[in-house]
Amino acid sequence: MEFNASENSKAATLRENVKHFVAVLSGKGGVGKTTVSVNLATALSESGYNVGLLDLDIHGPDVVRMLGGNALPSVGEDERMIPAQVLPNLKALSISMLVEEGKPIIWRGPLKHSAIKQFLEDTDWGKLDYLLFDLPPGTGDEALSLFQTLGKADGVIIVTTPQKVALDDVRRAISFVSTMNQRVLGIVENMSYMRCKDDIIYPFGKGGADILSTEFDVPLLARIPMDPKALELLDEGKPVTLYYRESEIDLSFRALAENVVKEVEKQEK
Numbered sequence: 274m275e276f277n278a279s280e281n282s283k284a285a286t287l288r289e290n291v292k293h294f295v296a297v298l299s300g301k302g303g304v305g306k307t308t309v310s311v312n313l314a315t316a317l318s319e320s321g322y323n324v325g326l327l328d329l330d331i332h333g334p335d336v337v338r339m340l341g342g343n344a345l346p347s348v349g350e351d352e353r354m355i356p357a358q359v360l361p362n363l364k365a366l367s368i369s370m371l372v373e374e375g376k377p378i379i380w381r382g383p384l385k386h387s388a389i390k391q392f393l394e395d396t397d398w399g400k401l402d403y404l405l406f407d408l409p410p411g412t413g414d415e416a417l418s419l420f421q422t423l424g425k426a427d428g429v430i431i432v433t434t435p436q437k438v439a440l441d442d443v444r445r446a447i448s449f450v451s452t453m454n455q456r457v458l459g460i461v462e463n464m465s466y467m468r469c470k471d472d473i474i475y476p477f478g479k480g481g482a483d484i485l486s487t488e489f490d491v492p493l494l495a496r497i498p499m500d501p502k503a504l505e506l507l508d509e510g511k512p513v514t515l516y517y518r519e520s521e522i523d524l525s526f527r528a529l530a531e532n533v534v535k536e537v538e539k540q541e542k
């Protein structure tokens with residue numbers, strides 16, 4: 274793939290070590306970015322890829338809560354941070370691993386920018402196939418800092434829920450992605466439907482992601498069902514791809530992982 278030339282040698286080192294960079298973004302809060310990032314990370318790592326997951330939601334860092342475990346980052350001999358080894362081939366890093374639990378993080382843009390630079394450039398991620406970024410809702414400082422520091426990512430996954438009223442927020446997010454000179458890898462429709470015994474219900478309506486996929490000519494990477502048991506598991510730090518195997522939601526995350534790999538590789542060719 275083609276990269277923006279970076280004058281920064283630290284960013285260049287990161288690019289030498291990490292094959293693919295994928296960010297997870299949405300126009301709105303609470304649509305399931307962290308759920309998607311965590312389960313995509315575990316599904317990819319279960320498929321044998323070396324994966325890193327960087328929580329870029331500085332004010333609402335939820336990755337560790339959903340990912341579980343109590344692994345912590347460390348500092349290497351070269352003074353660089355080493356992310357927490359969560360699974361044999363999954364590393365993660367979040368501001369919540371570095372600050373006292375329950376304390377709010379009151380940082381303005383420049384401080385957030387330098388933290389994000391450090392997470393990327395002064396962190397020893399080692400050799401990775403995929404480095405995933407869980408972003409906060411909307412198009413604020415964190416996403417700007419990420420793309421400024423990193424340059425071109427392989428793609429951005431847009432997470433949405435199916436209701437049509439959410440479409441304008443998603444359109445803004447997609448337009449932000451192209452303004453940043455990034456590419457939308459595809460759309461994930463979360464809380465797409467819910468299975469109740471033999472019935473399927475659509476608590477958030479239907480059709481939103483299809484409209485976007487056609488309008489922007491980008492693939493619909495997955496429809497993730499809404500599943501109350503998954504919510505409980507995620508609250509306990511148990512990713513569904515590890516603790517709820519063969520469930521419909523597990524299979525939908527595995528399909529998402531396959532489609533992400535397919536899209537990234539298609540682009541590489």
Ligand SMILES: Nc1ncnc2c1ncn2[C@@H]1O[C@H](COP(=O)(O)OP(=O)(O)OP(=O)(O)O)[C@@H](O)[C@H]1O
Pocket residue numbers: 299301302303304305306307308309330333335408409410463464497498499500501503504505507508
């Ligand atoms: N498919 C699903 N089925 C059931 N619960 C879900 C599903 N997706 C997300 N949730 C739950 O919805 C809540 C919000 O999800 P999540 O934190 O992933 O959203 P987010 O977009 O990252 O939110 P924020 O904008 O605050 O970062 C969480 O409690 C999560 O467990």
Ligand SMILES: [Mg+2]
Pocket residue numbers: 306307308330335408409
């Ligand atoms: Mg989140």
